[in-house]
Amino acid sequence: MLSRYALSLLALDLALGLAAWWAAFWLRFNFEIPDEFERLALDASGWCVLGLAAGLVVRRVDRQVWTYIGLPEFRQLAGGVFLGAVFTAVAVLMLRIPEFPRSVLLLQPLLAFLLMGTARASWRTWAERGAHGQGGTPVVVVGSLDEAAGALRALRGSQRWRAVGIVSPLAAERGRSLQQVRVLGTVDDLPQVCEAADARTALVASPPGSDERRQALLLASEAHISLLTLPRPDEWLKAESTGPRKIELEDLLGRAPVALDVAGLAELFSGQVVAVTGAGGSIGSELCRQIARFGVGKLVCIDVSEYGIYQLEQELRRSHPQMQGIYYTANVREYERLHAILCQHRPAVVFHAAAYKHVPLMEECNEIEALRTNVLGTLHAARAASACGAKRFVLISTDKAVNPTNVMGASKRLAELMLQALAAREPRTQFVSVRFGNVLGSSGSVVPLFTQQIERGGPVTVTHPEIVRYFMTIPEAAQLVLQAGLMGRSGQIFVLDMGEPVKIVELARMLIRLSGKTEQEVPITFTGLRPGEKLYEELLADDETTEPTPHAKLRIAKTGGALPDVDAVVRWISDAGALPQGTPLREWLRAQVPEYGPR
Structure with missing residues (x-):
């Protein structure tokens, strides 16, 4: 069963789909629908609503949370609108409605997707502004635009942090922006960028072991800037790892994650x-x-x-x-x-x-x-x-x-x-x-x-x-x-x-x-x-x-x-006594391990 919240959003989607239906007729007839086609649009509008509802439910669009809408949800929405258009077209063509303008069947899903997508984008924009506004501690992101993209997405879900700029290792990226956050300089400019943005914290988005991490560490310690990084994949599974954390030594040394034979280990x-x-x-x-x-x-x-x-x-x-x-x-x-x-x-x-x-x-x-x-x-x-x-x-x-x-x-x-x-x-x-x-x-x-x-x-x-x-x-x-x-x-x-x-x-x-x-x-x-x-x-x-x-x-x-004589080794160690002399012990050990060379 759908909740009242989900039903209200589904009703809004259907209302927007119906508005797109009438807008398609309006565009088809150059902004003035003839009376006979107005009646035609009204008679067939029920099939439009039913077809769209079926498409959205089949694609589970009705379960979306608009506050966190993203590209996967937009692709899901496109699939639901497309299925709804197919169901509507099948119903209209099977009913053999005379002189029905088939171009409407193409225009309506395009307009429906535009209206429904705009509603979702507006909702998320409003929600983010209402939740975060200008609050949160300012933080500068260290990394290229590709690396900073994931960090900015993580920060958008945090009320504690607010990205105010990016410093990139690529000089060519200076002046560009990502998610409305500008690249204000290179990594060498980190102290100056932090001072200008009134930020005392930097979030390092560059991968573990990268030169940018070490360079940022040197600059940050001299300028008394705190360094953060995002949790590693295994840390996201822990309840306490819900956002940026203090940078650690292993983040600077950097090693590629271990690929495990999970199926084999599970069987073992x-x-x-x-x-x-x-x-x-x-x-x-x-x-x-x-x-x-x-x-x-x-x-x-x-x-x-x-x-x-x-x-x-x-x-x-x-x-x-x-x-x-x-x-x-x-x-x-x-x-x-x-x-x-x-x-x-x-x-x-x-x-x-x-x-x-x-x-x-x-x-x-x-x-x-x-x-x-x-x-x-x-x-x-x-x-x-x-x-x-x-x-x-x-x-x-x-x-x-x-x-x-x-x-x-x-x-x-x-x-x-x-x-x-x-x-x-x-x-x-x-x-x-x-x-x-x-x-x-x-x-x-x-x-x-x-x-x-x-x-x-x-x-x-x-x-x-x-x-x-x-x-x-x-x-x-x-x-x-x-x-x-x-x-x-x-x-x-x-x-x-x-x-x-x-x-x-x-x-x-x-x-x-x-x-x-x-x-x-x-x-x-x-x-x-x-x-x-x-x-x-x-x-x-x-x-x-x-x-x-x-x-x-x-x-x-x-x-x-x-290979050594196991029983002889056991006897010698057992008989060595509680406090054997170091020199004979080392000589015996060298006889068992020829490559042993004491210093």
Whole structure:
């Protein structure tokens, strides 16, 4: 049933269609309808109204909301008017009305569409003026006309913001206008344009990672202009993301969205039991969020941190109340505990994200802890998964496992080798490793450290002016891990496309500017490389090659060399004692991982 509001708008449409009917006769007879044709028009007008009503209802034009009318609605209206004209013409021709002027059947729909379209456009114009008037905070849009178009549409639905100008990277666009908003200059002119327009905020419409975003950041921080951007596609799904938000570091680095095999992942997870170790960490918790989206039947979350698993439990119960989540505090170094948990729930897929990952901490005083957690913990989780019938086991590895120069990286490389050795023994489970670089905002990473240093007023400490790292966002990393887990065959090591490496000093400068400060206010100091740290991270070892996969951002590393004796590795680590000496431990580790070269 149509509401009273919809019925009134439909009645108005029919009235306009009837007016177009008489206007068509009026135009056909040069502005003076003969009496006999006036009678003819009156007799046939009922068929016009009925035909138009049928066309509008069939095309669901009666359900339009005029306040938000746009091109799709106008195309829908054109279809309804055309169908109405066809129905009217069929009725008139079947009735064989004598001397009926057939040109009216062509003129009427054109005039009807013109009148009805004008009514809608006028309604929206009036509604926008009434809702927004001259209110809202003035904002300057940064981007070309093509890029600014979407931003202006988003701002029109906001009562908080009002676009007062555009600065474009294309000088040729200066002076042109879009949706009655003029291009007032180039990106270089941003401070002057904002001052002239009395705007202290700029909305960056250029794509993530573009030069315009970085340039706008530099200019805005010096002129004390706040920078905003539009939410990413995944953020529009969140209730709190309803408009422009503050620009963030990942918006400046910029990466193309990950294309997922949604159907394949849904088939892998939907209704299944999935387990995640290290579920309370940055990567583990994001894996849980992504897996929950695919309708998992039961999600078993395991982490040694009580607070981490508690936070995850609260979040998932709030965001996915229909999902059955089981939350365990457990240490992956305790095989019996893992085996009991996994055999109770029998997951189809296990993601192993639990690890020690902080390079300096694992390099001195804690070497044995890196081996017990990263090597034995991986082996325990993999064996427990296989014993309990899991079809797939996915290890989260790191680029630091390639030609490692530190204990942490060497321990992760040894974990990869142990998993490959286990794959040869356990054909029932597909064992896959996934390597990627640094993740923006993950716990213990450089970004939170820099943020804290900036909040304290500096200095921001960078180890070396030339040090570079690969970066990706937490959601992107998790999504590619899921994709690799779907595609991988047992024993394979997947390498993620990390894009271009980023200089850490440039990262620090961007974070300082994002805080609204300059390098003069928050200085950067260089402290020297830490133990085990290298200037450049690699994703493939020197003796490795890769082969492509159907996914553009995933490649398979082809490795050679002998696999370790799993039982011998377990015995050595177990017998090493509570506080082994660092030198013999490193010598043993080099024997297991030949490419390991301590610094």
